[in-house]
Amino acid sequence: MNFSKFFSRQARKPSGLFGRLISSQIFEKGNAELNDLMFEALGRCDDERILEIGFGPGKLIQEIADRSDPAMIEGIDFSKPMLDIAAKKNRIHIQNGKVRLHLGDFDTAPFDGKGFDKIFTVNTVYFWKNPESTVSRISGLLRPGGRIFIGLHEKKEMEKLPLDRDVFQYYSMEELKELLWVHGSFTDIEIRSKPGKKRISYCAVGTRPEA
Numbered sequence: 001m002n003f004s005k006f007f008s009r010q011a012r013k014p015s016g017l018f019g020r021l022i023s024s025q026i027f028e029k030g031n032a033e034l035n036d037l038m039f040e041a042l043g044r045c046d047d048e049r050i051l052e053i054g055f056g057p058g059k060l061i062q063e064i065a066d067r068s069d070p071a072m073i074e075g076i077d078f079s080k081p082m083l084d085i086a087a088k089k090n091r092i093h094i095q096n097g098k099v100r101l102h103l104g105d106f107d108t109a110p111f112d113g114k115g116f117d118k119i120f121t122v123n124t125v126y127f128w129k130n131p132e133s134t135v136s137r138i139s140g141l142l143r144p145g146g147r148i149f150i151g152l153h154e155k156k157e158m159e160k161l162p163l164d165r166d167v168f169q170y171y172s173m174e175e176l177k178e179l180l181w182v183h184g185s186f187t188d189i190e191i192r193s194k195p196g197k198k199r200i201s202y203c204a205v206g207t208r209p210e211a
Helices: 003-012 016-030 032-042 059-067 080-089 091-095 131-141 173-184
Strands: 049-053 072-077 099-103 116-122 142-152 187-194 201-207
Touching (some): 003 016, 016 032, 059 099, 091 099, 116 131, 173 201
Parallel strands (some): 116 142
Antiparallel strands (some): 187 201
16 A cells, blocks of 8 residues: 555544554644634534534644533544544543543434534545535534534645545535535535635535524
C-alpha cells in the first residue's frame, strides 16, 4: 500500500498507533482554521441539543462546551483512538453531563427521535459512502427549524492534494448545496467562508423546514 492510500484511509478512520499519535495531531493543526469558522457559524448553543458527526480529537466539542451552556452535546465517531482522545479532552464536560460521546457509525447509530437543534461535521463529507442517505438521515434527526453545518474545503483545492480518490469524494459548493436541497429538503442554504494561510475554509449551513 502506498503512502497516499494509507494516509487517506487514516484520515477517514484513524487506527493503531499512527491514528492515536499522528492523526490526532494532524487533525488538531490541520482543522484549526476550519474549526474556527465552524465555531463562529454555530454561535452560542445555550439550551440546545447538538450532535457532531466525526468528532476526531474532540477539540470543537470542547470549545463549544467551554463557551456555551447546551442542554447536551453528543458526538459520534467510528475511530476508537479518536474516542479515547476526545473523551480525555472532554472529561470534565462528560462528568458534568454536558457532553456524551459515542463509538459507532452515524448511518446506523440509534439516534432516531432525538430532535437535535444543530448537527455539524468537519471534514467528513468526503468519506460518506452514501451521501444522499446520510443527508436525509441528518434532516430526519433535526427538529423543524433545526440546522445543519458542514465544514469542508472546496473541490478545486482538494484536487491539488496527494489523496486517494477511492477514499475521498470532493464537492464544489454548488454540488454540496444541491445535495442538501434535493436529499435533505434543506432551505435557506448559505455558504460561509474564511480565508486561511493555505486555502479557504467553507461552511455550508441549511435549515430544516418548519413544516
